[in-house]
Amino acid sequence: TLADGPEALQCPTLIEDDRTGMSPETLKRAFLDNLFYLQGVNRTDASPYNYYVALAYTVRDRLLRRFLKSTDTYKQEKVKLVCYFSAEFLMGRYLGNNLANLGIYDLIKEMIEELGLDFEEIIEQEPDPGLGNGGLGRLAACFLDSLASLEIPAIGYGIRYEFGIFHQMIQNGWQVEIPDNWLRFGNPWELPRPDESVEVKLGGRTEIYHDDKGQERVQWLPERRVLAIPHDTPVPGYKTNTVNALRLWKAEASESFNFEAFNAGLYDQSVAEKMDAETISKVLYPNDNTPAGRELRLAQQYFFVAASLQDLIRIHLKSHKNLQNFHETAAIQLNDTHPAIAIAELMRLLVDENGLEWSKAWTITQKTFAYTNHTLLPEALERWSADLLGKLLPRHLEIIYLINHFFLDDVRTWFPDNEELLGKLSIVEEAGWGNKQIRMANLACVGSHSINGVAALHTELLQKDTLKEFAMLWPEKFYNKTNGVTPRRWILLSNPQLSALFTEKIGDNWLKDLKELRKLEQYLDDPEFRQRWYEIKQANKADLAAYMLKTRNIEVDVNSIFDVQVKRIHEYKRQHLAVLHIIALYNRIKQNPQIDIVPRTFIFGGKAAPGYFMAKLIIKLTNAVAEIVNKDPDVRGRLKLVFLPNFNVSLGQRIYPAADLSEQISTAGKEASGTGNMKFAMNGSLTIGTLDGANIEIREEAGAENFFLFGLTAEEVYAKKAHGYEPMSYYKNNRELKGVIDRIKSGYFSHGDPELFRPIVDSLLYDDQYMLLADYQSYADCQEQVSEAYRDRDKWTRMSILNSVRMAKFSSDRTIWEYCQEIWKVNPVKISLED
Numbered sequence: 001t002l003a004d005g006p007e008a009l010q011c012p013t014l015i016e017d018d019r020t021g022m023s024p025e026t027l028k029r030a031f032l033d034n035l036f037y038l039q040g041v042n043r044t045d046a047s048p049y050n051y052y053v054a055l056a057y058t059v060r061d062r063l064l065r066r067f068l069k070s071t072d073t074y075k076q077e078k079v080k081l082v083c084y085f086s087a088e089f090l091m092g093r094y095l096g097n098n099l100a101n102l103g104i105y106d107l108i109k110e111m112i113e114e115l116g117l118d119f120e121e122i123i124e125q126e127p128d129p130g131l132g133n134g135g136l137g138r139l140a141a142c143f144l145d146s147l148a149s150l151e152i153p154a155i156g157y158g159i160r161y162e163f164g165i166f167h168q169m170i171q172n173g174w175q176v177e178i179p180d181n182w183l184r185f186g187n188p189w190e191l192p193r194p195d196e197s198v199e200v201k202l203g204g205r206t207e208i209y210h211d212d213k214g215q216e217r218v219q220w221l222p223e224r225r226v227l228a229i230p231h232d233t234p235v236p237g238y239k240t241n242t243v244n245a246l247r248l249w250k251a252e253a254s255e256s257f258n259f260e261a262f263n264a265g266l267y268d269q270s271v272a273e274k275m276d277a278e279t280i281s282k283v284l285y286p287n288d289n290t291p292a293g294r295e296l297r298l299a300q301q302y303f304f305v306a307a308s309l310q311d312l313i314r315i316h317l318k319s320h321k322n323l324q325n326f327h328e329t330a331a332i333q334l335n336d337t338h339p340a341i342a343i344a345e346l347m348r349l350l351v352d353e354n355g356l357e358w359s360k361a362w363t364i365t366q367k368t369f370a371y372t373n374h375t376l377l378p379e380a381l382e383r384w385s386a387d388l389l390g391k392l393l394p395r396h397l398e399i400i401y402l403i404n405h406f407f408l409d410d411v412r413t414w415f416p417d418n419e420e421l422l423g424k425l426s427i428v429e430e431a432g433w434g435n436k437q438i439r440m441a442n443l444a445c446v447g448s449h450s451i452n453g454v455a456a457l458h459t460e461l462l463q464k465d466t467l468k469e470f471a472m473l474w475p476e477k478f479y480n481k482t483n484g485v486t487p488r489r490w491i492l493l494s495n496p497q498l499s500a501l502f503t504e505k506i507g508d509n510w511l512k513d514l515k516e517l518r519k520l521e522q523y524l525d526d527p528e529f530r531q532r533w534y535e536i537k538q539a540n541k542a543d544l545a546a547y548m549l550k551t552r553n554i555e556v557d558v559n560s561i562f563d564v565q566v567k568r569i570h571e572y573k574r575q576h577l578a579v580l581h582i583i584a585l586y587n588r589i590k591q592n593p594q595i596d597i598v599p600r601t602f603i604f605g606g607k608a609a610p611g612y613f614m615a616k617l618i619i620k621l622t623n624a625v626a627e628i629v630n631k632d633p634d635v636r637g638r639l640k641l642v643f644l645p646n647f648n649v650s651l652g653q654r655i656y657p658a659a660d661l662s663e664q665i666s667t668a669g670k671e672a673s674g675t676g677n678m679k680f681a682m683n684g685s686l687t688i689g690t691l692d693g694a695n696i697e698i699r700e701e702a703g704a705e706n707f708f709l710f711g712l713t714a715e716e717v718y719a720k721k722a723h724g725y726e727p728m729s730y731y732k733n734n735r736e737l738k739g740v741i742d743r744i745k746s747g748y749f750s751h752g753d754p755e756l757f758r759p760i761v762d763s764l765l766y767d768d769q770y771m772l773l774a775d776y777q778s779y780a781d782c783q784e785q786v787s788e789a790y791r792d793r794d795k796w797t798r799m800s801i802l803n804s805v806r807m808a809k810f811s812s813d814r815t816i817w818e819y820c821q822e823i824w825k826v827n828p829v830k831i832s833l834e835d
């Protein structure tokens with residue numbers, strides 16, 4: 001099916017009208033109007049931020065016609081809508097992306113520069129909307145870009161958090177969290193749609209009653225109601241007329257309620273209720289891969305899901321007389337289990353509120369939902385205590401029990417007398433003392449027609465391990481959908497020089513069909529091409545070096561290997577394995593200051609969940625080692641370690657193009673996919689990595705000879721655990737490793753305090769759940785191969801080119817096309833701008 005896939009779609013021509021013309025004059029006029037009339041500012045006292053806002057509105061105006069045309073077309077043609085339900089959308093800055101997708105980036109840049117303004121500075125004014133934690137949220141954003149670029153009717157549904165992921169500062173080497181008040185100065189990209197607000201009910205109890213036909217039915221008598229107000233952000237495709245919506249819900253007090261209290265003279269109570277309601281969309285939970293388990297988190301999940309389903313039902317009933325064929329209007333993808341309560345909510349809407357029979361409603365529900373799993377860590381699977389769920393959503397708890405009851409009845413007929421199987425499959429876990437837990441992954445599996453993992457190994461392990469009972473029951477429900485990233489943001493925007501080289505050699509169709517890049521392999525033996533490739537990397541490194549000097553006051557050597565690990569801080573991702581290796585290199589230098597080593601700049605970035613003690617201690621260790629290594633005269637600048645604070649989408653855009661080496665060193669079998677690994681490789685970084693997640697597929701595509709592989713395989717990891725893993729033996733038998741750990745233990749990096757890093761040392765020596773010590777020597781040896789390869793510039797550059805041009809598989813266009821064909825069963829819809 002890929003043959004007539006993304007690349008078959010042609011770019012339509014762009015149209016102009018008086019107000020939103022694309023001629024330099026019209027653009028300039030609009031820009032200056034948006035400064036004066038919209039913001040009341042003169043050019044003489046306009047700030048760079050004023051210019052940003054003026055430009056943002058100029059661009060937004062040019063999206064609106066396409067946006068409304070897309071929506072109208074979907075309505076008129078009664079298309080099936082792809083609905084991406086996600087608690088997180090990590091969109092990154094809009095301005096540059098929207099300019100690029102409209103095809104007016106260079107035009108606008110020129111216009112701005114003609115006015116004597118600094119384009120780069122204006123772009124940098126935009127707050128980076130951080131409505132996500134990491135990979136899962138960023139994947140949702142890449143998917144929206146690909147959906148619009150492939151002209152697929154789609155909508156992203158989520159939460160308009162007032163505070164996104166915290167701003168990370170580093171003080172005295174420790175992470176400090178600052179609230180991210182990203183909406184303080186307004187948001188020019190969003191369109192509030194108060195007229196499409198809906199009510200969401202919470203709490204209370206249920207009651208049995210008899211309808212007019214004497215039928216026994218259940219109704220929910222909620223304790224409170226909140227208003228959900230949609231805010232739409234247009235999401236344009238790359239050089240298409242399609243502009244889809246990202247619809248994020250803001251929670252507000254339901255007017256009727258606080259008005260009642262107000263009239264009763266309870267002004268303070270009505271204000272308190274208003275604040276309570278607004279709390280729901282106040283802040284993003286900053287935990288990745290650890291469930292929050294808090295009532296407010298469940299309220300957030302239910303809030304956006306209930307609002308979105310009402311929205312979809314409203315849309316459906318505009319063109320259909322009932323809900324019998326709801327699944328033909330909406331294909332809902334659940335981005336992990338965070339929105340999985342939607343399964344119970346749709347059942348409630350169909351059965352309680354629309355009078356459908358249970359079994360009919362269940363068929364529709366299963367045909368509507370599809371579930372993506374993003375983790376293999378058992379502790380990361382969401383579970384809600386039945387008490388908590390029942391308190392907030394009493395009717396949903398009953399519905400979940402019913403779903404489970406009918407499901408387990410089926411299982412009993414298929415597999416009689418298999419209590420163990422029943423226990424594993426059950427949505428309800430009996431955790432002892434009458435303490436029941438609702439397993440959201442089980443609910444998602446039972447209520448969906450499709451279950452997918454995000455890389456080949458991940459899907460395989462889901463089927464063999466995490467979800468094996470479901471895979472046994474319904475093998476046909478399982479799919480692999482290896483993740484991808486959008487080449488528009490992650491190559492075109494972030495690496496303009498490399499993009500210009502691509503386009504010069506093969507034209508610009510690679511942006512619609514990344515397989516085109518393969519044509520560049522013909523230049524592999526062209527010394528001039530390799531020289532330009534090398535110079536672009538060096539220029540990107542110089543830019544990042546300037547940024548590091550400015551923000552961290554650390555000077556680095558652009559001829560050193562830029563060795564980079566940027567991602568959330570987590571023990572399974574093993575940032576501390578890289579730190580052990582840095583200390584080993586340092587020890588080698590201390591033993592022999594004359595040693596010939598290839599200079600390296602180690603760059604780290606990533607946030608730790610505020611409550612994750614070990615992750616925060618790893619950040620502190622990294623900074624503590626940096627403090628010693630960077631200023632030791634014996635090192636003579638050959639090793640530099642930089643922790644870049646507040647890693648986010650926009651910092652990623654600077655970092656990936658400047659990396660020589662991409663660190664993808666998770667314990668095999670733990671990283672579901674990884675997506676940073678793809679961004680690095682597309683930008684010509686070589687990977688040092690384990691056989692984990694999508695690393696395996698990246699290595700397959702790039703060629704094993706162009707990838708630095710080390711470490712245990714997932715199978716070896718399991719086998720070792722099964723046979724009783726003893727990290728202490730590695731410490732005792734490996735002199736270099738012992739030297740490294742002893743150095744930390746001695747207090748050398750903690751001003752003589754041997755206690756500070758003891759939790760890390762102890763966890764490595766006595767537990768080492770993530771097997772750093774088992775993989776240490778293999779990693780250190782592999783790093784020697786990296787250094788040797790870097791000494792040969794030609795060899796390195798060839799490997800870099802091959803990595804970059806062979807990454808077509810990891811375009812999110814490929815991923816989305818597969819979801820469209822195999823899971824959602826939807827096709828592109830052309831948007832015409834003619835009236």
Ligand code: BZD
Nearest residue numbers: 133134135136288289374672673674675
């Ligand atoms: O999802 C990540 C995985 O760890 C990566 O391997 C994978 O590439 C990406 C995309 O599929 N998972 C997350 O990012 N998870 C979270 O951020 C998260 C957030 C809230 C609660 C639980 C997990």
